Amino acid sequence: MSACDELLKLHDWDELLFGGFYCLHCSPTGEDSFDDPIAWPCPPLREAGLTDDEAREIIVARREKAEADYRAKKAAEQAEAQRQVNEFNHRHPVGTLVFAYPGIRPEDGAGTRLVTRTRTEAQVSASGDPVVWVEGEGSYISLTHVDPVAEDVWEAAWKAEKQAEPTVVTPQRLGHATRDETIPALLATIKELRASRQPLIDALTRVHQSMTACVGDEWAMEWLGEVWTQIPLHVRALAGDQDPASELGEGGA
Template identity: 90%
Template sequence: MNAAEFNHRHPVGTLVFAYPGCRPEDGAGTRLVTRTRTEAQLSASGDPVVWVEGEGSYICLTHVDPVAEDVWEEARKAEKQAETMLPTPQRLGHATRDEAIPALLATIKELRASRQPLIDALALVYQSMAACVGDEWAMEWLGEVWTQIPLNVRALAGDQDAASELGEGGA
């Protein structure tokens, strides 16, 4: 369909399903339940296109399907319902206590092992920033960003003020 014919049949605000990128039959495309926001026109490449609500660029008319109001409303309702639904939890099986405890202990051990490199990195950052006395940006960072890190983590990273505060029962 050319732009003039589309405009004759479908005024601005027409309810449509639009497929930016590709149509479902051509691949894993996305469907927009939307409406037109401009008249159709020719793009610089000569393709008939239209802009729709919710999309920042034009869409070729071959990727726009005008739909009846009841079909559009039903699709919009289904879209809204899908947005509010949480994914269904998947049952992982019924582990016995004897199976679960070793797995949990292994996970805890793994997490503890991954903690040390993070603490070492934070310690290096803290030392580097603290060494920049007089550097306005470093001081601002220490005052605003560093203080947002939990007190016990700051103490582990070598912040003596945080360690003292923890020792005084401040946290």
């Protein structure tokens, strides 16, 4: 092995974000490491006789290897996903009783468990994951989050969930309310609504008074022109703004 080959092991390289290559060994490290990177091939490699053509060949070879390794990894993952899908479909036909976990599995924390059944065969998703659809869930669920269970276990879980569901009480109509019963109730409701909105009106009144008092203040003028004018006319009138009050009066005249 030549001295240049030995140096290549020491003076490894990486790509810069906006193009170019730098020496991992020669470039400074720390917070300012990218302020003054040492270009690759670095001076020691140049002195050992590494040419630009040889450097390009090294870069191309590493890129090709990285791409080949990536393709091989993805192919292996795809083959494994298809194997899991085939095995699941062989053992569990459509309609299999399952516990499904759309979020996280119970051993990983609190999440949702669906007591359900499969509604499709398993398949490999576009992202390369083995998945299946179940009843009661719109999106697919990873096979790692779907557990086929025995019928007695499934039924016990299903009954437990039904018993835990809140009872829905259907209101019964006990007859028609008379006019004398309805009007006082409506008036009381209107009074409550007016009382509940009064604090908001008071607050808006104080804000408007404060802003109009800031004569010449640029921020206050911008607020009055851009924010206050977006509030409905009748609300601004209730808050003491005379302009919308006049406008409303003219509209009703």
